[in-house]
Amino acid sequence: MRGPPGSIYRVNTADVEALLSPAGLALLAELAGTTTEDPVALAARLRREGHDPALAALATTQSRLRARAAAKFGPRAASLLFTAAGAEQATRAVVAAEHARRFAAAGVSRVADLGCGVGADSLAFLDAGLTVLPVDADPVTAAVATHNLGVPVRCEDVTAGIVDELSGGEGAWFDPARRTSGGRRVFDPEATSPPLSFVLTTAQRVPATGAKLAPGLPHDLVPVGAEAQWTSVDGEVVECALWCGPLARPGVARSARVVRSGSVVELDSRDLPEATVGEVGSFLHEPDGAVIRAGLVGRVAADLGGRLVDETIAYVTTDSAASSEFARSFRVLEVMPFGLKALRSRLRALDVGPVTVKKRGTAVDPDQLRRQLALKGSRAATIVLTRLRGRQSVLVVEPVS
Ligand SMILES: C[S@@+](CC[C@H](N)C(=O)[O-])C[C@H]1O[C@@H](n2cnc3c(N)ncnc32)[C@H](O)[C@@H]1O
Missing domain, CATH: 1.10.10 (Arc Repressor Mutant, subunit A)
Incomplete structure (x- = not known):
């Protein structure tokens, strides 16, 4: 100790x-x-x-x-x-339940949890009535997980041959460690433990393979026939789950799962409409991060009856009020070209003090901007720094409750 x-x-x-x-x-x-x-x-x-x-x-x-x-x-x-690391890396129960549901829906009855940590995913597998084979290379984590799961956890390196023991009808689940032994976060999917290439090799032997990967997974790393599912919980994108073989839904390459206050809504890439681009209207809609990561903003724009404010920016605009479970909506109060002096004098005229800065597609540092604005007024305001059809612009908005 x-x-x-x-x-x-x-x-x-x-x-x-x-x-x-x-x-x-x-x-x-x-x-x-x-x-x-x-x-x-x-x-x-x-x-x-x-x-x-x-x-x-x-x-x-x-x-x-x-x-x-x-x-x-x-x-x-x-x-x-x-363990402190195990608690930090553990999957939230609401998300682990979806992992378990995928395996159960595919008719898999036994899942090898290959790098089980303190056991959050395995607990959900057990809750769903599945049998688990939990494995972790770290002896302390394996001891903790054995207590948590009530089943023995095998303490070994999953790349050392355990996959060869699995039958093609079983499931394999990975949640690769995304930190180095020094605690540094890694972003390259090949730098995780085990690496993405090991997950994909396993999927060739065990078709029902799933993995929890970092939300930044590039779309071109998603194998043909697999489904990549981005999940957000209360506005935070927590993972990109990769579903291979029978765990993927036919024709669904990418999907988004938005969990807010316990309720769950989903979108997927089937028949994805192309979004149009146009002038900013009276309302601005900020799609959920999981929708953006999954490349499904076109679907939200179509559902809202709206258009993008710029070809490369994930803000949707509409001329009249509209709402979506996949976006936060704002009423647009003012629109102006971005310029510090003009923005300062306008916000002072509006008696603005505390300001919430949202930004997309601009290099401006919100904290520095707040200091430069030096506002002392009595009203709170939200501003959005972004590009409108290529022009750096600022919008004064208010949330639509
Ligand atoms: C992100 S955690 C898993 C968290 C788990 N899914 C949960 O929700 O509680 C990753 C785990 O994989 C284990 N691990 C990393 N590389 C491994 C390997 N090659 N073989 C076995 N376990 C490994 C680590 O010890 C760590 O406990």
Whole structure:
């Protein structure tokens, strides 16, 4: 064990065993609901009560990880174990449920979770009635996942041959690690562990292969016949899932799944209309990030009865009010060419103080712009910096509730 009591440090397998001992489990149960207590005061109280200081530190850290993980796992987090990295990398339960649904819908009954982490995806597979074969190369993560899943987790490198043990009718799931051992985030799909090429090779042997990849996946890396599905949760694009073989929907190359306040809506690339470009109208619509990543803005524009403000910019405009579950809508109050002086004097005339800056297709730094504007008025405003048919422009807008 390393680090001071109460800090979020990396645990080892002996720590996991200590936490799962009767004394560890009793202390974890006692600590449930203490996350608001000052960590120093809590450590002192536990020492006074005669708890082993090392175990108290471990349990305190674990209880804080559980509290943090509740945002992804819900109340179930209170009975799971976490590593700090495992909690951070875990799939949100609402998204993992879709992963499980794909395998179940394809008639797959057993899924190998190849790099299972603390087990968020495997938990969803189990919830969906599937059998799982969870595997992780990291011994601590495997020990934690064994507790979380209630099934033994194989601790090995998935590139070392386990795929050869799978039958063609089973499923394979990957969620490659996107950080180096030093914690640096990697963006190249070949730099993840395992790399995308290993996922695609596996798909040749195990057709029902799926993978959770970074949202920045370039469209040209999606194999023919596979479906790439971008998901956003409450406005944040969280993943691009790659579905191969029977997991892909026929004719769907790309799709977007938008989860907002628990409700889910979907769009896909079948019969995708080409968006037209035209003058900005009275309303501006900002498509959800998953829709943009999936290249489906044309569908949202068509559904809104609108057009793009620029060939290369993902803003849709309409002349009258329109709404879509896939976009946030704004009423356009003013439109002007971009220029600092003119913008400052107009916003001052409007008595604007706090300003929300949205931007797309411009290099302007919003924080620097805010400082340069030096607004002191009493009204809040939202401005959009973008290109309108090639011209750098600024729009003053207000959200349509
Ligand atoms: C992003 S996490 C998985 C998170 C998991 N899907 C969840 O939702 O809880 C990736 C995991 O893959 C494991 N991993 C990375 N490379 C591996 C390899 N070659 N073999 C086995 N496991 C590997 C890491 O130890 C890490 O726990």
